[in-house]
Amino acid sequence: MVQNFVSTAEMSRDEWLEARRSGIGGSDAAVILGFNKRKSPFQLYLDKTGGPLEETDNEFIYWGNVLEDVVAKEFQARTGKRVRRMNKMLRHPEYDFMTANLDRVIVGEKAFLECKTTSAYKVGEWDGEDIPAAYLCQVQHYMAVTGFEKAYIAVLIGGNKYVWKEIKRDQELIDIMIDREKDFWENHVLAEIPPEIDGSDAAVEFISHRYKENPGEVVMLDxxxxxxxxxxxxxxxxxxxxxxxxxxxxxxxxxxxxxxxxxxxxxxxxxxxxxxxxxxxxxxxxxxxxxxxxxxxxxxxxxxxxxxxxx
Structure with missing residues (x-):
């Protein structure tokens, strides 16, 4: 499978965030499927249709980026595998609204590595073969875009516990994701029809801005x-x-x-x-x-x- 791509090597973070608006990325997939507790489909719709860009000074994001290289190097040390950066935003060859930004690719394998950091309070989510649903969606989305049959995910938990796991391609889940993402992109983002409103701050701000005029008419509701x-x-x-x-x-x-x-x-x-x-x-x-x-x-x-x- 050959993907179209855009180089991200020279992009600033704001430029990268702006480029993400042109499609659905791995973390977006979890939102669309309802596995992101901090973001709703309505908020995602606003992101993709011109809402405010994500804050760039977020401490969690900053340290996640700083420690990404540490997590990747430790993966090499523990597995003997070699990894390299891929400074590209990939696009699915058929569904060009599906994008992927891989943390690392595995040298000599058709596979990639996703690097994560999380707090000690989340350690239970990584027990045994468990992987948080949001991350599983993200990785399967990337496998859909790349055509790869497997991936690896590595996480530093609480700064002192390291876990890595192999994830096989799940075509049934990928097919579901493609259908849901296609529906969201075509019937909401491109059609400029927001999904069902929710109680998020983003929704409150959207309504206040869009309907701030008050001419005083009376309407009948069903x-x-x-x-x-x-x-x-x-x-x-x-x-x-x-x-x-x-x-x-x-x-x-x-x-x-x-x-x-x-x-x-x-x-x-x-x-x-x-x-x-x-x-x-x-x-x-x-x-x-x-x-x-x-x-x-x-x-x-x-x-x-x-x-x-x-x-």
Whole structure:
């Protein structure tokens, strides 16, 4: 299998992130299949259609990049295999929206190495033959693009535990992924039709920006929207009940501390300390120094959402 490719050797990180918008990469595949807990298909849609680029100063990303070479060198030491960089963004020869950025390729094999770092809290996800589903999707996506029959993944866990595993090509999973990715790319990204809205910050920002105008007209909504309102009512009632329960438990613990600033149990440490805050009294400034208040005030507008039962 021969792929089209774009050289990434001289790209800055921002240029690389911009290039990723031209297709679906390995980490995107996990989002589309629902295995990424930190990102939704709606957020991915915004990424691919002109949303803000990923932050480049993220510490997790930075150290992941720094330690990639360490993980790759250790893989060579433990396996006796040789690896080399491939500074290319590959494209599937048939489905050109599918892209791959391989960490390393294995010299003398039709295989590649994916390098990872993770926290000690994630060690259980790597027990035995286990591999986190998001990473499995990423690796199988890369095998789909390259045509390779196997891959290796190596991970440094908590800075002091090293694991590497071989992964065989799973054509059944690849076929499912291709269908789902094709649907997402053609019926959402290219068609400019977002997938189902979610509760992410990206979705909130998108709606606030896109529908910021408020000419004042009234529209009629269908019965499905009434079901959503009823569901929202139920959620709010649950939140209220949980908030009251939270307050109850918090108050019981405060009462147990009385005037103490700290309390200890076998597994927990409680704190109940006095915090001093200094804030400007805007009401008083407005009354006594109206010119100063006017000079340093600004007016912003936003749309407030609400609902009530009318019949």
């Amino acid at each position: 019965s499905e929207k009434e079901k959503i309102i009823e569901a929202l009512d139920n959620v709010k009632a649950e939140i209220k009940a949980l908030k009251e329960l939270e307050n109850k438990y918090t108050n019981q613990l405060k009462m147990s501390l009385e005037t103490a600033s700290e309390g200890l149990t076998e597994h927990y440490k409680l704190t109940y300390k006095t915090i001093n805050q200094t804030r400007l009294d805007s009401k008083k400034i407005k009354e006594e120094l109206p010119n100063i208040f006017a000079k340093y005030s600004n007016t912003s507008s936003y749309r407030k959402f609400g609902y009530k039962k009318v019949n």
